Amino acid sequence: EENRLIAWSHFFGHRWRFELEPVDGGTRVTHTFDWSTARVPRAIELMGYPKSHPANMEKTLERLEQLVTADD
Numbered sequence: 001e002e003n004r005l006i007a008w009s010h011f012f013g014h015r016w017r018f019e020l021e022p023v024d025g026g027t028r029v030t031h032t033f034d035w036s037t038a039r040v041p042r043a044i045e046l047m048g049y050p051k052s053h054p055a056n057m058e059k060t061l062e063r064l065e066q067l068v069t070a071d072d
Contacts, residue, residue: 029064031057041060 007017014035021028030042033053035044 009037012039012044014041014044029061031061033057 006016006039008036009015014033015037017032017034019030019032035041035050038044
């Protein structure tokens with residue numbers, strides 16, 4: 001969806017997405033990780049990614065906010 005969604009698929013089939021939603025004063029960004037489409041979703045679960053990725057995804061969103069709100 002143009003100007004609303006950035007998504008990509010990893011070689012192993014799982015997907016990452018940034019969903020962009022206009023809100024008063026800016027844009028809400030939702031970052032998701034979907035392993036239901038992975039070639040071996042159980043392997044992703046066994047490696048612990050569903051538990052470890054949320055903290056890393058939060059850091060990515062914080063960094064994105066820093067980049068777009070930084071003074072020039």
